[in-house]
Amino acid sequence: MPTLASKREAKSDSRRRFVIINGDDFGFSSGVNQGIITAHQQGVLTSTSLMVTGQAFDEAVNLAHAHPKLAVGLHLVLGSGKAVLPPRDIPHLVDTEGNFSDKHNQAGIHYHLNQDARRELPLEIRAQLEKFRSTGLQLSHVDGHNHMHFNPIVLHTLVNLSHEFNIKVIRLPYEELGMTLKIDSSDRLIKTIWYLVMSGLRWYGERLLKPKGIISPERVYGWLQSGRMTEAYLLGLIPQIQADLIEIYAHPAIAIAGEPRNGPQGAGQLELDALLSHQVREMLVSHGFELINYIEGAGE
DSSP states (O other): OOOHHHHHHGGGTSOOEEEEEEEEEETSOHHHHHHHHHHHHHSSOOEEEEOTTSTTHHHHHHHHHHOTTSEEEEEEOSSSSBOSSOTTTOTTTSOTTSBOOSOHHHHHHHHHHOHHHHHHHHHHHHHHHHHHHTTTOOEEEEEEGGGGGGSHHHHHHHHHTHHHHTOOBBOOOBOOHHHHHHHOOTTHHHHHHHHHHHHHHHHHHHHHHGGGTOBOOSEEESSTTTTOOOHHHHHHHGGGOOOSEEEEEEOOOOOOTTOOOSSSTTHHHHHHHHHHOHHHHHHHHHTTEEEOOHHHHHOO
């Protein structure tokens, strides 16, 4: 099977285009699990990212084994969630209940500057990779809840562990600001700030990944429009895309009474509807995109 790297180079011969459609937060709740499986069975979703400490982790693993064409990666949790290791082992990362901070930006600075936190991070990252490996699922890729994997300390750790855990793909978000604003000009200042941050981290990340042969797509769409990856947005985005190997990620979910939400109210259903849209599928096809996942792309 062609490698993902060869797919990146395929356009030089006969312009073939590839898209991975990923659903984040697999294992967060039964509603999220149902949304992801529905989008995979009936829509364009080809891939998902598993939270190994999510409250519906066991259900997610069973569903993944029952749907072998769904590629599954690790959704590394280092903020807004629980750790694998007990608090006594990582006291500078979590509270006494084993929960990471919900304040992502402050946590990222803390991870970078605090020596004890820097020592404990690799322990928890390894524990999450080991818990994923215990599922018996093939590791498709690694990304992070709230993009905490983009933190340079975390990214360094993942690169150092890449050979041991066979990490072939790490998501490095990068999308064009102008495209997003052309479709949805709301939150212009916030989007601009995040675009600048994202660009710098992408530049840094590529220089870590390339020497290890770890792949990231040319473009990854979802950060600037998080929680609002609607049908209308995707129909506006797809015709503008110039890259030939891309990932589009979303957070499809079905609301279940009593369960926590992983996004704004109603956002999970809107994003699920987008991934089930026949118009979105037809738009991808009409612009030459072939639906793949990272296992298909990165396999030998």
